[in-house]
Amino acid sequence: MYKLYSMQRSGNSYKVRLALALLGAPYRAIEIDILRGESRTPDFLARNPSGQVPLLEVAEGRYLAESNAILWYVAGGTSLAPETRIERAEALQWMFFEQHALEPNLGAAYFWLALVKGGRDLQTHALEDWMERGYAALQVMENHLKTHEYFAAGQLTVADIALYGYTHVADRCDYDLATFPAIRAWLRRIEQTPGFVSMDWRRDADVDQPAGIAAEA
Numbered sequence: 001m002y003k004l005y006s007m008q009r010s011g012n013s014y015k016v017r018l019a020l021a022l023l024g025a026p027y028r029a030i031e032i033d034i035l036r037g038e039s040r041t042p043d044f045l046a047r048n049p050s051g052q053v054p055l056l057e058v059a060e061g062r063y064l065a066e067s068n069a070i071l072w073y074v075a076g077g078t079s080l081a082p083e084t085r086i087e088r089a090e091a092l093q094w095m096f097f098e099q100h101a102l103e104p105n106l107g108a109a110y111f112w113l114a115l116v117k118g119g120r121d122l123q124t125h126a127l128e129d130w131m132e133r134g135y136a137a138l139q140v141m142e143n144h145l146k147t148h149e150y151f152a153a154g155q156l157t158v159a160d161i162a163l164y165g166y167t168h169v170a171d172r173c174d175y176d177l178a179t180f181p182a183i184r185a186w187l188r189r190i191e192q193t194p195g196f197v198s199m200d201w202r203r204d205a206d207v208d209q210p211a212g213i214a215a216e217a
Contacts, residue, residue: 002027002074003057005044007034009115011107011165012067013054014199019071019161021197023078029202035115067165068095071158080161082153091152094159097140098166105134106166109173131174138180141167145182149189156193164190169199 002020004027006013020027032038032053039051048055048065056064056073064070075081082088109130112119120127141163144151151159168187170177177184190196 003030004028005030005032005047005053005055007032007053008202009199010034010053011110011169012103015067015161015165016054016056016070016074018164018197019074019080019158022193022195023074023080024195025074068099068162071161075158080156080158082157087153091157091159094151095162098162101133101137101140102163103166105130105137106170106173106175109134109175110166110169113173114169134175138167138170138175138177138183142180142182145186149186156190160190
């Protein structure tokens with residue numbers, strides 16, 4: 001069973017929890033609050049020197065960091081991982097886009113405006129840039145989704161999960177999706193997928209894992 005070091009309110013952590021839920025994969029979640037410095041302790045840094053979550057223990061003493069790398073690992077051999085060479089490359093293309101265009105803007109705005117007390121005052125100088133670049137990234141996504149239901153392979157893949165992580169909380173950090181109807185429709189498609197769980201959902205030993213897409217294969 002996987003051991004996932006994760007922060008409940010982290011978009012990057014949520015990506016992995018969502019993928020595992022959609023796949024119906026068992027795992028043990030260990031909450032790490034980065035706001036309290038829990039990812040900077042000697043014990044955690046020994047597991048992940050970058051001091052970040054999510055972190056997945058894939059085998060005894062073997063750890064995998066970086067949310068999108070973890071997504072590829074857990075999705076391997078499932079419907080969430082495209083099969084053909086070009087479709088894999090297209091999924092990776094959008095996952096790279098998420099990391100260089102979406103997450104640094106929507107993710108940063110979400111962290112400082114929604115998670116950090118007083119963060120808006122601390123980051124006033126950066127907010128305008130986040131908004132401008134974040135809206136530009138959303139427009140790229142909107143343009144694609146005008147003619148596609150998903151981002152790669154014509155179906156839900158890890159690329160969609162990667163992009164969903166912060167796009168779905170855009171309204172919590174000053175972004176307005178009113179002018180992005182294709183994105184809003186895409187968000188609803190993901191949320192209607194069997195096994196979908198929200199960011200606030202917590203895995204509990206006494207609660208059955210939702211039946212995911214793997215159960216329908």
